[in-house]
Amino acid sequence: MIKRLAITLLLIVICLCAKSQIHYGVKVSGGIATQYINEFGISSTNIITTFNIGGVVELPVKYGFWLQSGLGITGKGSVLHDGALTTTTHLTYLELPLNIIRKFTFTDIGKFYIGAGVYAADGLSGSFYYQTPSSSSTDFVRYGNTNDFRQIDAGLNFLTGFELKNKVTFDLKYSLGLNNIASDPQKATGTTEIKNRVFSIGLGYLF
Numbered sequence: 106m107i108k109r110l111a112i113t114l115l116l117i118v119i120c121l122c123a124k125s126q127i128h129y130g131v132k133v134s135g136g137i138a139t140q141y142i143n144e145f146g147i148s149s150t151n152i153i154t155t156f157n158i159g160g161v162v163e164l165p166v167k168y169g170f171w172l173q174s175g176l177g178i179t180g181k182g183s184v185l186h187d188g189a190l191t192t193t194t195h196l197t198y199l200e201l202p203l204n205i206i207r208k209f210t211f212t213d214i215g216k217f218y219i220g221a222g223v224y225a226a227d228g229l230s231g232s233f234y235y236q237t238p239s240s241s242s243t244d245f246v247r248y249g250n251t252n253d254f255r256q257i258d259a260g261l262n263f264l265t266g267f268e269l270k271n272k273v274t275f276d277l278k279y280s281l282g283l284n285n286i287a288s289d290p291q292k293a294t295g296t297t298e299i300k301n302r303v304f305s306i307g308l309g310y311l312f
Contacts, residue, residue: 128163128311136305140183143298147187153195155180157305173204179226181301193234196246196254198226204262215269224280226258250289258301259284272311279304
């Protein structure tokens with residue numbers, strides 16, 4: 106699904122490129138991720154650190170508004186404490202965001218912006234690290250309705266940042282997962298909901 110969305114978005118960008126002052130660039134970011142997990146008996150969940158990288162495309166709309174998208178690799182997951190067992194989950198997604206941002210000129214230094222939007226993400230890979238007081242082990246994540254997690258994640262983005270006159274950008278972003286990625290086997294064992302949460306700080310450059 107996300108590949109079809111990416112191709113559709115790329116075609117739209119190509120069609121508008123001749124008529125618009127398109128901006129494109131790259132961004133790297135780091136941050137923290139956790140998951141909302143609805144399961145009876147879980148002691149607590151903690152955060153993991155994440156690293157993200159991707160391309161950025163911006164199209165001007167009107168009145169200082171811009172349509173922002175791109176395609177990138179995003180890390181998600183959590184640390185789950187369930188009695189004596191601690192499970193660290195790392196998930197890697199191919200993510201496609203679509204945001205509307207509003208830019209405000211900030212003296213002669215650059216532009217401040219705020220925005221919001223949606224994202225869709227396709228699970229690529231992942232790992233589990235299991236630890237007890239006396240042992241530890243690892244396993245690979247398998248995506249699919251009958252495996253470890255559902256393939257598709259989706260939700261909302263909220264972001265703010267600063268674009269310097271030299272096109273260097275700094276931003277803060279919070280992604281609120283709305284799609285329940287709990288698989289059928291997880292639901293059968295009592296985990297009714299799993300939703301991703303990510304907060305990141307990014308550094309980018311627009312060409």
